[in-house]
Amino acid sequence: MILTIEQLHTLCTIAEAAGQQVMAVYAQDFASWQKDDASPLTEADLRADHAIRAGLEAQFPGVFVWSEESASTGARTAETFFLVDPLDGTKEFVQRSGEFTVNIALIHQGQPVAGVVLAPATGELFYAARGLGAWQRQAAGAVALKVAQMRTEMPLRVLGSRSHGGEALAAWLAQLPLPHDFVAAGSSLKFCRIAQGQADIYPRFGPTSQWDTAAAQCVLEQAGGHVTDFAGQVLQYGLQRPVLNPEFLAVGDPQWLAQLLPSAK
Numbered sequence: 001m002i003l004t005i006e007q008l009h010t011l012c013t014i015a016e017a018a019g020q021q022v023m024a025v026y027a028q029d030f031a032s033w034q035k036d037d038a039s040p041l042t043e044a045d046l047r048a049d050h051a052i053r054a055g056l057e058a059q060f061p062g063v064f065v066w067s068e069e070s071a072s073t074g075a076r077t078a079e080t081f082f083l084v085d086p087l088d089g090t091k092e093f094v095q096r097s098g099e100f101t102v103n104i105a106l107i108h109q110g111q112p113v114a115g116v117v118l119a120p121a122t123g124e125l126f127y128a129a130r131g132l133g134a135w136q137r138q139a140a141g142a143v144a145l146k147v148a149q150m151r152t153e154m155p156l157r158v159l160g161s162r163s164h165g166g167e168a169l170a171a172w173l174a175q176l177p178l179p180h181d182f183v184a185a186g187s188s189l190k191f192c193r194i195a196q197g198q199a200d201i202y203p204r205f206g207p208t209s210q211w212d213t214a215a216a217q218c219v220l221e222q223a224g225g226h227v228t229d230f231a232g233q234v235l236q237y238g239l240q241r242p243v244l245n246p247e248f249l250a251v252g253d254p255q256w257l258a259q260l261l262p263s264a265k
């Protein structure tokens, strides 16, 4: 299933409706609760989830929706479904860093074939679909996204979580054979920075769930990048697969994979 550009724009409109809900909460004092996995939950997560579900059910009736905060009823057998993180980076939201995103992906046969990532605090909107391309919305219009080419004369620009996976990441960075600069950033924006050419790689240790990565993976792939596990296998998605992703490496120029995962097949 490949989306038309009109359908991709519809997904962007749905993400923006969710972003408005998120920012309405952000503008006030808000409470946060702890979920079973110790991650925070706010009214913004729930209001964004509701807006996305309503939008998807109206515009794409009958397509299963699996969100961090809710799932469609019925058998989990669809090979085409929406995978949604209504508010990625809830910790960043609670800390008011601005680095949080609304994420909507369309999965088909294990792969994200469309993705929308909106950072409502800054208004940055990234969107992509297989067979169409990847763009960032700008005041002057849509700008096509393209990853940076590998350069050996400059330090490798590494992005990582602001809040999770610090020790394993530090150990991996310490054994890197290349000079590198590290920048911490929240949420799926890390993939988008690579898609923009502003960073080169994002190694992720510690847990993420399918909904954390799917939309931004599509954006990065359509800008020329890749997201693989540390054996070099592309990340897979599915209603019947484990919710947690393997540890992964997101890269812009695919040549980084050969350099950084030399034992991968």
Ligand SMILES: Nc1ncnc2c1ncn2[C@@H]1O[C@H](COP(=O)(O)O)[C@@H](OP(=O)(O)O)[C@H]1O
Pocket (backbone or CB within 6 Å): 037, 039, 040, 068, 085, 087, 088, 089, 090, 091, 092, 160, 161, 162, 163, 164, 185, 186, 187, 188, 207, 208, 209, 212
């Ligand atoms: N113990 C854990 N189990 C599952 N996912 C976790 C986790 N700790 C962090 N994450 C994931 O990491 C995401 C935040 O990533 P980052 O640190 O790069 O901003 C969280 O997204 P949410 O904010 O949507 O819960 C959450 O999904």
Ligand SMILES: [Mg+2]
Pocket (backbone or CB within 6 Å): 068, 085, 087, 088, 089, 211, 212
């Ligand atoms: Mg998340």
